[in-house]
Amino acid sequence: MIGRFKKEQVVPQQHILTQEQDELLDLYLQKLDTYLEDMRSAEKIQVEIETMHLRKILSK
Amino acid sequence: MIQFLRSLFGLTETSGNRAILGDAVHVDVKDVQYVKASNERLNTLQHLYKEYQNTPQAQKFKTVFDKTKHVHTYLLSKNRVYELELFHVQHTDHFISAFTVILDMYQKHTADSLAALKDEGKIESAQRVKHRANWPPQDFESKVETVLKRIESETIKGIYTAHKVSEMVKRVANQAPFIQEETLSADVPAFIVPTVSIDTFSRIVYAREATTESIMLKEIGFASSDQEKEDFLLQTANRLGIDRNSITYVGNAMVALRHSTNSGLSAYVPVIRWKGAAYALDLDDCILLPVKIFSRSNLK
Numbered sequence: 001m002i003g004r005f006k007k008e009q010v011v012p013q014q015h016i017l018t019q020e021q022d023e024l025l026d027l028y029l030q031k032l033d034t035y036l037e038d039m040r041s042a043e044k045i046q047v048e049i050e051t052m053h054l055r056k057i058l059s060k
Numbered sequence: 061m062i063q064f065l066r067s068l069f070g071l072t073e074t075s076g077n078r079a080i081l082g083d084a085v086h087v088d089v090k091d092v093q094y095v096k097a098s099n100e101r102l103n104t105l106q107h108l109y110k111e112y113q114n115t116p117q118a119q120k121f122k123t124v125f126d127k128t129k130h131v132h133t134y135l136l137s138k139n140r141v142y143e144l145e146l147f148h149v150q151h152t153d154h155f156i157s158a159f160t161v162i163l164d165m166y167q168k169h170t171a172d173s174l175a176a177l178k179d180e181g182k183i184e185s186a187q188r189v190k191h192r193a194n195w196p197p198q199d200f201e202s203k204v205e206t207v208l209k210r211i212e213s214e215t216i217k218g219i220y221t222a223h224k225v226s227e228m229v230k231r232v233a234n235q236a237p238f239i240q241e242e243t244l245s246a247d248v249p250a251f252i253v254p255t256v257s258i259d260t261f262s263r264i265v266y267a268r269e270a271t272t273e274s275i276m277l278k279e280i281g282f283a284s285s286d287q288e289k290e291d292f293l294l295q296t297a298n299r300l301g302i303d304r305n306s307i308t309y310v311g312n313a314m315v316a317l318r319h320s321t322n323s324g325l326s327a328y329v330p331v332i333r334w335k336g337a338a339y340a341l342d343l344d345d346c347i348l349l350p351v352k353i354f355s356r357s358n359l360k
Contacts (some may be wrong), residue, residue, distance in 0.1 A: 017164045
């Protein structure tokens with residue numbers, strides 16, 4: 001793209017989504033975040049359980 | 061190592077991440093399908109991101125794509141393919157369908173207005189419109205910008221837009237409103253509101269399964285008890301996403317031609333009144349079909 005100089009960098013801002021739909025987007029992102037969080041905490045809990053078991057075994 | 065110690069002490073417990081080595085081969089075949097499906101969805105998400113590129117919400121679409129990819133990679137690394145598919149069915153699919161429909165509507169909309177503008181007389185009118193359009197809704201502004209962009213690209217660019225332009229010109233020449241794009245084209249059927257008569261003896265099974273041992277079939281008819289009617293209305297309001305209090309059950313009726321094309325099926329369907337209008341409820345597809353209820357006062 002060095003030699004070429006495009007006339008006008010046309011980036012027209014199209015407003016496809018209404019305010020409601022924008023909020024919907026945000027909600028979906030939130031949902032995704034909660035899902036990922038849940039997965040992480042489930043993992044953590046499992047790690048906790050495993051460590052607890054190991055501790056039990058080692059302390060016997 | 062831990063597993064070994066546990067088994068030694070008799071503390072083995074089932075854990076969610078157990079990989080059954082013996083079955084590896086069988087599971088893999090099904091997995092491949094799921095993985096393919098997941099990749100398809102990722103591609104769709106990426107496509108959506110491209111389409112919404114010039115929107116202020118572009119970044120959000122990128123985030124959605126990134127996060128979904130993250131989930132995809134993470135679950136696959138743990139070989140939890142079912143979970144991945146479940147995640148997609150519950151989340152990704154809904155997101156994709158919603159925003160694809162919105163996008164399609166928008167594209168239809170702008171194509172319409174573009175055709176209209178071409179009619180009036182091209183660039184000057186578009187510019188006049190732009191000046192006038194400083195305060196009206198964003199929609200309009202974006203439409204105009206799209207027009208200018210298209211006209212500009214018309215003079216600079218190549219094949220893709222030229223095709224679109226010729227398409228638009230053809231449309232205007234035919235003086236037909238632009239209904240469909242390159243996608244499905246079903247003939248738009250004529251809309252008739254049929255008159256149906258409610259019968260008082262039929263009972264329709266809208267089969268609801270109870271979660272206990274037995275499968276309980278739910279019926280609804282003119283002569284059903286209030287409780288049964290209440291159950292039916294609750295379930296219907298739930299499925300349609302409308303307020304329970306906005307609908308009343310009228311009765312069942314025999315309706316012909318459940319599907320718009322040539323299937324000559326007729327069946328008993330429940331009829332409800334929603335917001336003052338009567339609709340026949342197609343249970344399988346969850347569609348409301350407007351109907352007129354036959355009454356003696358309508359006799360001519």
